[in-house]
Amino acid sequence: MKACAPKDHLHFPNEVQLQEAREAAFAQTMDLVFERHPFYRERLANLKLKRADFRTLADLQRLPLTTKAEYMATPQRFVLENEGLPLEMQTVWDTMYTTGSTSGRPTPFVSTSYDFFNILELQRNMLLLRGVTQQDTIANLFPITPTPHGAWIRVLHAAASLNVPVISAMPGNPSPYFHLGNGLDQVVHLIGNSAATILWGVPSYIQRLVMRAIELKQRWPAVRLVFVTGEALPETARSQMQQALEQVGAKAARISISYGATEMQGGMVECAPGAGLHNPLPTQMLVDVVDAQTGQSLPDGHSGAVVLTHLNRRGTLLLRYALGDFSVRTQVPCPHCGVVTDRLVQTPRRVDAMVKVKGMLIHPEAILTSLDQQLGATPYLLSVRSVAPDQPLSGDRLVLQVEGPRDPERATLLTDQVKQACGVTPEVHFEATGALATSASGWKAKKFVDLRAAH
Ligand SMILES: [Zn+2]
Structure with missing residues (x-):
């Protein structure tokens, strides 16, 4: 089937073919996991789960979610032991890094040559879908x-x-x-x-x-x-x-x-505005939405935590990995392009931990949503800082920096907006154009940072 498909045409399996391909890939992955995956081998042993407990993809739910914190703590334990596998599955082609957590330490994600060949396919599908x-x-x-x-x-x-x-x-x-x-x-x-x-x-x-x-x-x-x-x-x-x-x-x-x-080595993309974010390689990657408390899969159409499972990797391999966002999934063929795959039909929302500022718990994401509406594409940065950075028990300041000329009226408006969103009054500062450009260490413009020493 694949060999006949023209290279510049999108070719996705139908529902039956996708299910079969996923089951076959899952069976192979679970063989490898029990034999060669340091982290999951230990976790499965602790849970007294055997290979025979994973007969079909539906059994994957027996495995608890993997958190970012677990992966970041020991990323090397998520790489398959590859002795004896074909050369392409043993050779590290490249290592990419996540953009880091609040601690700022980037986490390595290892791809073998075999994985890289599949990444090329994933990237090609992303382009064709777009x-x-x-x-x-x-x-x-x-x-x-x-x-x-x-x-x-x-x-x-x-x-x-x-x-x-x-x-x-x-x-x-x-x-x-x-x-x-x-x-x-x-x-x-x-x-x-x-x-x-x-x-x-x-x-x-x-x-x-x-x-x-x-x-x-x-x-x-x-x-x-x-x-x-x-x-x-x-x-x-x-x-x-x-x-x-x-x-x-x-x-x-x-x-x-x-x-x-980073954990996808690509991304879920739209084929048309509003058509949802398509999983570009469904035979090798599973995108599920689960109840964040119980970890159980939710029916399509329900909002829950987005979870990624690798079905065909030989370097870093993650199962039921919580990406840290909430969304809604559908597997109905896309009404625009006809492709059968996992689609996220709601913009994924980050589920950041609450942050304590001036003794109050605030939810940065809620403040950013409110500021986004007000500021649109104007660059801004919200930060929590210590009043006296060298004193551990110093109080907190919530600071909002906005690019643009000084404007007392706008400052009052923004102050009220933040106060309304979280109950804490911010200081508002106006900065020169370009002053808040992407920081040197990353490539994403962060809109919220916690700059207190103890964090
Ligand atoms: Zn589509």
């Missing part, structure tokens, strides 16, 4: 980072998988040992000169680029797709980006959202 053709040219707008991550490098691999050209604009200089980065204006000109048809990066940076392109009177009529990942893109920001794109002549450009994770 409507990329072999006439397209991609502008890679992710920065190089101090630790390799799956954004910058996988764009190159995605382009390779479909034999399309890619221009890496190399924005910024994220390390004192790296000297090849380009400034904003250089990147704007690179895009113009390349006649790229696809812009691919984080939304806050793309918005900054398009705004600068307008100032520089650039025309980008060739741009027809904008792939955004890594940060939420609220509706207000999406329409602002759409308007800005129109001003550079990219009138018909479509903004395509994805839900990516």
Whole structure:
């Protein structure tokens, strides 16, 4: 079936084929897990579960959820022991890193050559679902980072998988040992000169680029797709980006959202706006939605924790891994593209732990949702800081920094908004344009940080 499919056409199995392929992959994965997976082998022994207890995929629910904290504590124990396997399954092709937790330590995710071949297939499916053709040219707008991550490098691999050209604009200089980065204006000109048809990066940076392109009177009529990942893109920001794109002549450009994770080595993508986020490789990756308390799978249409299971990996392998977001799943064939796969039909929401500020428990995500509505694409950063950073028992400050000219009226409005969302009064500061650009250590613009020493 696969061998006959043209390379530039999307080819997904039907419902029956998908079920069969998943069961076969699951059986093989459980053989490997019992024999070669240090973390799960121990967990299964503790639970007194045997290989025979996992006859079909439905039995996967016997296994409790794996948390990010468990994976981050001992990432090497999630890599299969590969002695005796074929060369492709033994050789480490690359190691990517998660963007880190609140502790800031990135976690390695190991892929063998075998895994990398499958990642190419996943990336190709992502492009095809998003409507990329072999006439397209991609502008890679992710920065190089101090630790390799799956954004910058996988764009190159995605382009390779479909034999399309890619221009890496190399924005910024994220390390004192790296000297090849380009400034904003250089990147704007690179895009113009390349006649790229696809812009691919984080939304806050793309918005900054398009705004600068307008100032520089650039025309980008060739741009027809904008792939955004890594940060939420609220509706207000999406329409602002759409308007800005129109001003550079990219009138018909479509903004395509994805839900990516290092643990997927890619992301779930939309085939059309509002069509839901599609799992791009359903025979090898299972996306489930479960009750966060009990860990049991929920029927489609119910909101719960998003859980990822790898069905065909030889490096890092995760089963029932909670990605830390809430959403709603459906497996109904997509009404737009017809593909049968897991689709998340609600924008995944991060379930951050509550944070204590000035003695009050606050939910940062709720404040950010409220600020997103007010500020749209304007860059901002909400932070908790110590009044006196060198004193362990010093009080807390909630600080909201917003790019833009000083505006007392706006400051009052924003102060009220934050107070209403969490009960704590923030200090509001206005910063110069670009002051809150993506920090050197990461590639996503964080909107909330806890800067207190004890955290
Ligand atoms: Zn679709």
